[in-house]
Amino acid sequence: MVSPPLHTADPLRLGDGFVLDSSAYELRRSGRALKLERIPMELLVLLVEERGHLVSRDRIVERVWGKDVFLDTDNSINAAIRKIRQVLKDDPEQPRFVQTVTGRGYRFIAPVTDVGADATDERVVAEPASNQPLRSRSRLVLTLTALGLAAVATFWLVRRGGPGPGGTPSLRSIVVLPLDNLSGDASQDYFVDGMTDALTTDLAKISALRVISRTSAMRYKGTKKGAPEIARELNVDGIIEGSVVRAGERVRVTAQLIHAGSDRHIWAETYERDLGDVLRLQSEVAQAIAQQVRVQLTPQQQTRLRSPAAVNPEAYDLYVRGLPYINGQAGFETARGYFEESIRKDPGFAPAYVRLADTYVVLGLSRQVSPERAYGSAREALRKGLALDASVAEAHTTLAVLYWFHEWDWAGAAREFDQSVELAPNYAFAHSYHANFLAWGGHAREAAAEIARARELDPGLSFAACESSDFLQLRDWARLVEVSRRAAVSDPNDWLEHHFLGMGLEGLGRPSEAIAEYQKAAEMSNGDQDPVAGRAHALAVLGRRAEAEAILRDLQRNSRNVYPSPYLIAAIHAGLGQTDKAFEWLERAFQERSWDIAWQIKADPRIDNLRSDPRFQSLLRRAGL
Numbered sequence: 001m002v003s004p005p006l007h008t009a010d011p012l013r014l015g016d017g018f019v020l021d022s023s024a025y026e027l028r029r030s031g032r033a034l035k036l037e038r039i040p041m042e043l044l045v046l047l048v049e050e051r052g053h054l055v056s057r058d059r060i061v062e063r064v065w066g067k068d069v070f071l072d073t074d075n076s077i078n079a080a081i082r083k084i085r086q087v088l089k090d091d092p093e094q095p096r097f098v099q100t101v102t103g104r105g106y107r108f109i110a111p112v113t114d115v116g117a118d119a120t121d122e123r124v125v126a127e128p129a130s131n132q133p134l135r136s137r138s139r140l141v142l143t144l145t146a147l148g149l150a151a152v153a154t155f156w157l158v159r160r161g162g163p164g165p166g167g168t169p170s171l172r173s174i175v176v177l178p179l180d181n182l183s184g185d186a187s188q189d190y191f192v193d194g195m196t197d198a199l200t201t202d203l204a205k206i207s208a209l210r211v212i213s214r215t216s217a218m219r220y221k222g223t224k225k226g227a228p229e230i231a232r233e234l235n236v237d238g239i240i241e242g243s244v245v246r247a248g249e250r251v252r253v254t255a256q257l258i259h260a261g262s263d264r265h266i267w268a269e270t271y272e273r274d275l276g277d278v279l280r281l282q283s284e285v286a287q288a289i290a291q292q293v294r295v296q297l298t299p300q301q302q303t304r305l306r307s308p309a310a311v312n313p314e315a316y317d318l319y320v321r322g323l324p325y326i327n328g329q330a331g332f333e334t335a336r337g338y339f340e341e342s343i344r345k346d347p348g349f350a351p352a353y354v355r356l357a358d359t360y361v362v363l364g365l366s367r368q369v370s371p372e373r374a375y376g377s378a379r380e381a382l383r384k385g386l387a388l389d390a391s392v393a394e395a396h397t398t399l400a401v402l403y404w405f406h407e408w409d410w411a412g413a414a415r416e417f418d419q420s421v422e423l424a425p426n427y428a429f430a431h432s433y434h435a436n437f438l439a440w441g442g443h444a445r446e447a448a449a450e451i452a453r454a455r456e457l458d459p460g461l462s463f464a465a466c467e468s469s470d471f472l473q474l475r476d477w478a479r480l481v482e483v484s485r486r487a488a489v490s491d492p493n494d495w496l497e498h499h500f501l502g503m504g505l506e507g508l509g510r511p512s513e514a515i516a517e518y519q520k521a522a523e524m525s526n527g528d529q530d531p532v533a534g535r536a537h538a539l540a541v542l543g544r545r546a547e548a549e550a551i552l553r554d555l556q557r558n559s560r561n562v563y564p565s566p567y568l569i570a571a572i573h574a575g576l577g578q579t580d581k582a583f584e585w586l587e588r589a590f591q592e593r594s595w596d597i598a599w600q601i602k603a604d605p606r607i608d609n610l611r612s613d614p615r616f617q618s619l620l621r622r623a624g625l
Contacts, residue, residue, distance in 0.1 A: 012048060015096060015110040018088060020048055025265060027087065035226060037243060038254050038268045039064060039076070039182070040083040047084075047098065047108040056105040076182050076245065081106065171238035171259070171293040175212035175230070176200045178221040179253070180243040192244040193218070194320030195253065195282065199240070202286035204426035205393070209293065211426040212236060216460030231260030234459055238266075238293060249275045249313055255285050257292050267292040275313035315346030322355065332359045332368075353385030354395045361398055364595060365405075367529055367563045371595050375406040393424030397433055404437060405595040408624050413437060428458035432466045439470035440602065447474075462487065468500040473603050477507030495524035499531045502538070507605040511538035529555065533568035537606045540575030548576060565589070567596035571606040582607070583615050590619055597623055 011021040011028075019028045022045050027034045036044070042064045047055055060077055081098060084090070090097045097110045176199050181192040196214065203211045212234050220230060227239045242255035256268035269288060273281040322338030325331040339356040342349060357378040364374025379402055385395050400416035403409040417437060420430040435450035447470050454463050464487035471480035481504035488497040502517035515538045521531035536551035552572050555564055570585035589597055601607070602625060610616045 011115040013111075013113045013115050014048065014088075019115060020044065025268070033263050033265075034087050035258075035263065036087050037083065037180075037241070038256055038270065039243065040080040040087075043077075043080045044084050047106060048112055051108040051110075051112045054101055054105050054107050060105065076184055079180075079182055079184070171257075172208070173210035173212075173236040174203065174238040174240060174257075174289075174293065175217050175234050175236050176203065176214075177223075177230070177239060177241045178218055179241070182243045182245045183247065188244075188246055190324060191246055191317070191320055194323055195244050195251075195278075197320075197323060198279075198282045199255075199285055201424070202282055203289065204424045205391075206290055207425045209290075209426065210236070210456065213426070213428040213458035213461075215428075216458050219460050227258045227260045227263045235456075236260060240289060246275075251275055251278055251281065253281060253285060255289070257289060275316065276310045278313075278316055279309065279311055309348065311349050312346035315342045315349050315352065318342035318345060319349065319352050319355070326355060326358060326362075332362050335359050336363075348388060350385045350388035350392055350395075353381045353388070354392050354398065357381040357385065357395070357398050361401060367565060370563045371406060371593055375402060375593075378402060391423055393420045393427050393430060396420035396423065397427065397430045400437070401433060404440075405598045406593055408593075408598055410441070410624070426457050428454045428461070431457065432463055435466055436469055436473065439473040440599075442474070444470075444474055462491070464491070465494065465496045465500070468497060472500060472503055475507065475603050475605075477504050477605070480504035481508065493524065495521040495528070495531070498524065499528075499534065502531065502534050503605065506534070506538060506541075511541045514538045515542075529562070529565055529568055533565070533572055534606070536572045537575035540572060540577075545576060548572060565594060565596055566592060567594045567600060571604065574607045574610055577609075579610065579613065582610055583613070586610075586616075586619060590623065601625070 011019045011023075014020055017029055018034075020026075021028065025041060027036050027041070027044070043060060046060065046063050057077055064080075065076070081100075085092060085095075085098060088097045092098075092100060095109065097108065099107045099109045101107060176196055179192050179196045179199075181189050183192075196217070200211060200214045200217065203209060204213075216234065223230070225233075230239060231237070237260055239258045239260050240255060241258065242253060244254075245252045250272065251274075252270060252272040254268070254270045257266045258264065259266050267288070269285075271281050271284055318338050319342040322335040322342070325335035325338070336356060336359040339352045339359065342352040343356065346352075360369070360374045360378035360381070363369045364371055364378070378398065382395055382399050382402070385392065386399075396416045397420040400413045400420065403413035403416060414437070417430065417434040420427065421434065424430065431450045431454040435447045435454065438450060439447035451463055451467055451470065454466065455461075464483065468480060468484045468487065471477075471483060480500060484497045484500040484504060487494065488501060491497065498517045498521035502514040502521065505511070505514035505517065515535055518531045518535035518538060522528065522535060525531060532551060532555065536548045536555075539545075539551070540548035552569065555569060555572075558564065566585045566589040570582045570589060573579075573582035573585060601620070601623075607616075
């Protein structure tokens with residue numbers, strides 16, 4: 001039977017409950033826009049246009065992806081059909097909308113009719129946008145749910161004081177949700193996550209936008225939550241979602257921007273490049289989003305977004321393989337191997353140098369390598385990376401940490417923290433490290449403001465450890481105990497909070513209580529030197545010398561496997577009342593430029609009995625403290 005002609009400019013009723021409005025690029029039910037990505041939407045439009053007829057897989061590929069497609073078409077079509085069925089609540093075994101013809105293609109089988117002029121679903125005629133009063137809230141709701149792009153413009157005129165260029169809403173805060181892997185190959189997830197990371201990083205350079213950090217966004221990977229719910233949880237106006245298809249040396253990214261409050265699609269576009277141009281592709285997506293949300297870019301930000309270089313495809317692949325190991329997962333040695341190999345493949349790829357430097361800093365802070373080796377390797381990697389691209393904000397944050405911990409150049413550290421925040425105002429970890437540096441310098445109010453900013457940008461992280469370390473640096477023992485105790489309850493697996501709690505209790509003169517917290521931290525961290533040394537110090541203060549001396553011997557005996565902190569050994573001797581020994585080890589820490597000198601010596605309560613000694617004041621002066 002030949003289907004009756006439809007007025008394709010009008011919305012179409014699908015079955016008894018859905019309305020497809022192709023002019024507004026929207027699928028609705030009961031007046032509510034439903035979430036459907038570009039590829040599934042285009043496939044749905046095609047199936048509806050050919051309703052009642054078999055649509056072959058070849059026809060789908062040609063219409064949706066183009067003739068010169070390079071992707072795994074079978075898996076990509078299957079994924080798109082699955083998403084259509086999910087939104088239509090269609091059972092593939094007993095279909096009401098989309099019928100599968102095995103080995104051939106698909107057929108749309110539900111009744112399709114014009115909504116037409118009666119507008120019985122939810123359509124009304126748009127009123128002129130200029131100077132029209134809002135007659136009632138219910139009329140506003142009807143108007144919004146009925147119209148396409150013209151009504152969106154009217155809505156935003158009322159809600160935000162007027163339409164911007166193109167009639168789209170002005171957004172001030174966004175999140176990039178984890179992009180979907182439509183390659184049909186789960187082993188490519190690392191690559192897709194890397195694209196999510198890169199797009200977030202590019203957008204973080206825009207000072208007029210608040211961009212939620214990757215760590216918070218990744219919690220929504222595979223989520224079934226809708227845009228409004230996610231937006232409420234993250235306190236954002238807009239959501240960016242999309243997909244990535246990689247096949248060989250080609251990559252395609254589809255991105256769409258959603259106004260979170262109304263769950264309406266504002267913009268969607270597809271970009272396709274050779275893998276060697278992937279950085280340029282990412283930059284183009286970021287620029288397009290900036291244009292759509294109508295934020296003002298400074299000339300410097302425009303330059304940074306427009307100046308990516310080509311990259312060796314193998315180098316880029318190795319780089320994104322290493323990112324999961326440095327983005328909150330254990331395995332910095334593994335990450336270092338990937339970044340070093342990436343650099344060997346492409347010595348001109350700046351981000352790999354920066355991430356390599358980060359691995360050395362973490363290895364140094366965790367005392368898996370000596371301060372000198374960590375500093376030398378990280379500093380050289382940063383030198384090369386910054387020579388290639390001085391606009392990488394993460395490089396300046398890491399350089400600030402090196403100035404602070406190893407070079408003892410406080411002015412240089414302050415300058416680099418400022419530079420990092422200027423280059424990427426939305427880089428949450430720059431704000432958290434800066435907060436620690438400000439607290440270390442005694443600037444409590446400024447430090448608190450930076451922690452608050454970090455939490456705005458990364459609401460999925462508590463930054464409790466950052467706040468605890470700030471109160472440690474400020475020697476506010478009561479607040480340190482309060483904050484770290486609360487954080488240890490909310491996250492029982494965070495060993496750092498138990499360690500900070502032990503430090504706070506020692507600061508309050510309660511070493512017997514501190515022992516238990518140090519013990520928990522040592523067990524949870526698999527024997528990290530800080531809580532181990534803290535427990536030894538508290539035992540020594542309580543007169544349990546044999547136990548403290550046994551821990552001291554163990555620390556020195558393990559020097560073949562890890563770098564033993566001479567500063568921590570000095571702190572144990574201080575607890576034992578062995579002042580000369582303590583200064584002998586403090587001098588060694590000074591000569592080796594132990595990172596503990598910069599980080600701990602100003603505030604540490606465990607060495608308070610040494611502070612009045614002239615040797616201590618001499619050491620502070622020589623360190624520039």
